[in-house]
Amino acid sequence: MTTPQSASIAARLRAATLDALKATGIAFGLFVVMVGLRTDIGPTGALLLRTRWPDVAALCAAVFILRLVLALSVRPQQAAVTPARWAAGLSRAGLLFGPALLALALILPFIPGIGRYELDLGILVLTYVMLGWGLNIVVGLAGLLDLGYVAFYAVGAYSYALLAQYFGLSFWICLPLAGILAAFWGVLLGFPVLRLRGDYLAIVTLAFGEIIRIVLLNWVSLTGGPNGISGIPRPTFFGLPFSMGGGPGTFAGFFGLEPNPSHRVIFLYYLILALALLTNWVAMRIRRQPIGRAWEALREDEVACRALGINITNTKLTAFALGAMFAGFAGAFFATRQAFISPESFTFIESAIILAIVVLGGLGSQIGIAVAAIVMIGGFELFRDLDEYRMLVFGGAMVLIMVLRPRGLVGSRSPSVLLGARRE
Amino acid sequence: MAGPMLEIDNLSAGYGAVQALKGVSLHVEKGEIVTLIGANGAGKSTLLMSICGDPRARAGRVLLDGEDITAKPTHEIMRSGVAQAPEGRRIFPRMSVLENLIMGAQAAGQDPDAELPGVFALFPRLRERQSQRGGTLSGGEQQMLAIGRALMSRPRLLLLDEPSLGLAPLISRQIFAAIRDLNQREGLTVLLVEQNANQALRLAHRGYVLVTGRITMSGSGADLLARSEIRDAYLGGGH
Ligand SMILES: Nc1ncnc2c1ncn2[C@@H]1O[C@H](COP(=O)(O)OP(=O)(O)OP(=O)(O)O)[C@@H](O)[C@H]1O
Ligand SMILES: [Mg+2]
Numbered sequence: 001m002t003t004p005q006s007a008s009i010a011a012r013l014r015a016a017t018l019d020a021l022k023a024t025g026i027a028f029g030l031f032v033v034m035v036g037l038r039t040d041i042g043p044t045g046a047l048l049l050r051t052r053w054p055d056v057a058a059l060c061a062a063v064f065i066l067r068l069v070l071a072l073s074v075r076p077q078q079a080a081v082t083p084a085r086w087a088a089g090l091s092r093a094g095l096l097f098g099p100a101l102l103a104l105a106l107i108l109p110f111i112p113g114i115g116r117y118e119l120d121l122g123i124l125v126l127t128y129v130m131l132g133w134g135l136n137i138v139v140g141l142a143g144l145l146d147l148g149y150v151a152f153y154a155v156g157a158y159s160y161a162l163l164a165q166y167f168g169l170s171f172w173i174c175l176p177l178a179g180i181l182a183a184f185w186g187v188l189l190g191f192p193v194l195r196l197r198g199d200y201l202a203i204v205t206l207a208f209g210e211i212i213r214i215v216l217l218n219w220v221s222l223t224g225g226p227n228g229i230s231g232i233p234r235p236t237f238f239g240l241p242f243s244m245g246g247g248p249g250t251f252a253g254f255f256g257l258e259p260n261p262s263h264r265v266i267f268l269y270y271l272i273l274a275l276a277l278l279t280n281w282v283a284m285r286i287r288r289q290p291i292g293r294a295w296e297a298l299r300e301d302e303v304a305c306r307a308l309g310i311n312i313t314n315t316k317l318t319a320f321a322l323g324a325m326f327a328g329f330a331g332a333f334f335a336t337r338q339a340f341i342s343p344e345s346f347t348f349i350e351s352a353i354i355l356a357i358v359v360l361g362g363l364g365s366q367i368g369i370a371v372a373a374i375v376m377i378g379g380f381e382l383f384r385d386l387d388e389y390r391m392l393v394f395g396g397a398m399v400l401i402m403v404l405r406p407r408g409l410v411g412s413r414s415p416s417v418l419l420g421a422r423r424e
Numbered sequence: 425m426a427g428p429m430l431e432i433d434n435l436s437a438g439y440g441a442v443q444a445l446k447g448v449s450l451h452v453e454k455g456e457i458v459t460l461i462g463a464n465g466a467g468k469s470t471l472l473m474s475i476c477g478d479p480r481a482r483a484g485r486v487l488l489d490g491e492d493i494t495a496k497p498t499h500e501i502m503r504s505g506v507a508q509a510p511e512g513r514r515i516f517p518r519m520s521v522l523e524n525l526i527m528g529a530q531a532a533g534q535d536p537d538a539e540l541p542g543v544f545a546l547f548p549r550l551r552e553r554q555s556q557r558g559g560t561l562s563g564g565e566q567q568m569l570a571i572g573r574a575l576m577s578r579p580r581l582l583l584l585d586e587p588s589l590g591l592a593p594l595i596s597r598q599i600f601a602a603i604r605d606l607n608q609r610e611g612l613t614v615l616l617v618e619q620n621a622n623q624a625l626r627l628a629h630r631g632y633v634l635v636t637g638r639i640t641m642s643g644s645g646a647d648l649l650a651r652s653e654i655r656d657a658y659l660g661g662g663h
Contacts, residue, residue, distance in 0.1 A: 293523065296516070296519060297516050297519070297527050300517060301514050301515075303510065303514055305531075307502075307509075307510040308502065308531040309500075309501065309502020309507075309531045311497075311499040312499075416523065
């Protein structure tokens with residue numbers, strides 16, 4: 001005899017098994033070629049084909065079991081909704097967490113035990129925080145899925161490198177120019193994609209990112225092609241170079257300090273911190289302005305925006321331009337920090353990482369993006385010893401976060417106009 | 425001004441190969457409520473949208489207070505005194521009620537603070553709910569919000585697309601009462617698209633019947649209500 005309850009359990013079990021079998025089938029198809037067959041270089045230099053069927057079997061079994069557990073433990077409705085209590089608690093914690101994080105970032109270079117390596121990592125993380133906040137304007141606020149964001153980062157980096165190389169302009173003049181040029185390219189990309197949405201927009205922006213990289217790779221006479229540009233001038237402390245000589249015209253000499261190579265690193269750290277905070281400040285300010293609300297409205301419902309008479313063209317183009325501008329700033333910073341750039345630094349994987357930071361951070365949440373950047377970029381470093389398994393850990397973590405928190409780490413939106421802030 | 429507030433002259437519009445409007449002519453006088461009734465797919469929503477230039481007219485003209493707005497960009501048309509509460513409400517679900525309302529004023533270049541009291545007076549419910557997310561409002565409240573949002577742009581001409589869609593009779597009567605109120609007290613001109621022909625014709629001064637992209641009948645509300653063709657086709661026959 002079957003009760004309705006046991007019948008529904010049986011039905012779920014059947015559905016879960018079917019689902020797990022499907023996943024295993026796909027896994028099998030992939031692993032047969034990727035894991036099952038392997039070529040090694042034999043003693044005579046010829047290629048030897050080796051088969052690893054037991055490994056394939058083990059992997060498929062693992063996929064089956066994990067998928068079954070997942071299908072049985074996660075109900076689709078549950079997965080789609082963020083638990084309200086968690087979100088509320090998190091946003092309350094966020095009120096304290098943000099300032100604490102900022103304070104930590106401000107004093108980081110002076111914390112004992114923080115050396116050159118940690119600062120370099122901090123600079124890297126902050127670069128991604130800034131890129132995440134910049135891309136968030138386009139993806140999180142305006143809802144335009146941009147897979148080619150790294151192109152603007154590249155435009156900024158090459159703008160500074162080329163302007164410095166050909167015209168001898170200083171970093172402080174090139175920084176705004178790099179931003180303006182990147183914004184210009186943002187508008188240039190924006191025009192043809194004005195009518196596109198969702199998947200189509202993603203594909204075109206992806207192609208745009210690749211086009212920029214390929215142009216940089218092949219325009220050898222201007223960009224040096226795959227060899228890149230080296231000898232990019234390092235930044236100065238508003239005109240005072242960080243040189244080891246310690247003369248009166250240098251940073252150390254001017255302030256009467258012992259010349260120390262860490263001065264420049266600390267300066268770079270504060271520079272990127274300031275740039276990132278500028279990005280955050282501008283994005284937060286603009287969110288409360290008419291144009292920022294128009295971005296959010298656009299993300300919500302484009303047809304409604306048309307019916308209200310929002311200028312869709314301007315709204316989209318400003319989002320693209322502003323997002324691109326901050327990538328341009330970050331690119332100029334990257335160029336001056338590395339002193340060497342090549343197209344290799346601007347591949348699609350960079351766009352993907354930045355987008356992952358924005359999505360994991362919870363589309364639109366500034367603090368979430370900062371945390372996601374720390375977790376992801378810091379995590380990359382932490383798992384450096386794992387070598388080839390690093391990507392596996394990374395992928396696993398992404399899947400886990402998306403299963404547990406499908407709206408990102410901080411997935412709730414706070415209104416830009418508050419009740420008390422406005423007279424009735 | 426002597427001429428009508430809105431004059432549509434032999435307007436044709438469509439989407440790709442679909443010709444949704446095939447030479448529609450109608451006019452709305454200042455201070456009038458005019459209703460447009462018709463079956464599903466007749467082209468009513470297309471007509472309202474193409475007054476706003478989206479989709480654009482393929483032939484014919486749209487005049488607002490005598491000014492030809494046929495070729496104006498949509499956002500400029502909406503700044504010159506036309507507002508629309510589109511079909512299906514289309515409020516911004518993740519934005520608060522207040523933010524939704526502000527969007528309506530801002531897009532038309534109006535000051536939200538100046539317009540809010542009027543809208544809250546018309547729909548007190550919106551004042552109570554102002555910090556609630558648009559998407560969590562009830563259907564009736566969402567419709568109030570859609571109309572309120574349109575009013576925030578201080579329009580001369582209000583275009584309403586099926587405001588009673590999916591609402592219980594009591595709520596839809598409230599919405600219709602609000603429309604009448606706006607018209608009588610503030611002299612707002614309204615072009616109202618409705619499936620609910622009975623209520624719409626009672627409310628409106630005049631009405632037009634749209635059948636597959638063409639106007640087939642027109643007359644005063646009472647006049648149309650009395651016609652047997654209208655009764656059979658749009659009022660469920662049995663009355
Ligand atoms: N975006 C679109 N693309 C293509 N065809 C469309 C589009 N919108 C409407 N149509 C077509 O245009 C015709 C008129 O549609 P419209 O929405 O104007 O009808 P309607 O009178 O408002 O109907 P309803 O009462 O169901 O809202 C229909 O045949 C419809 O299929
Ligand atoms: Mg319609």
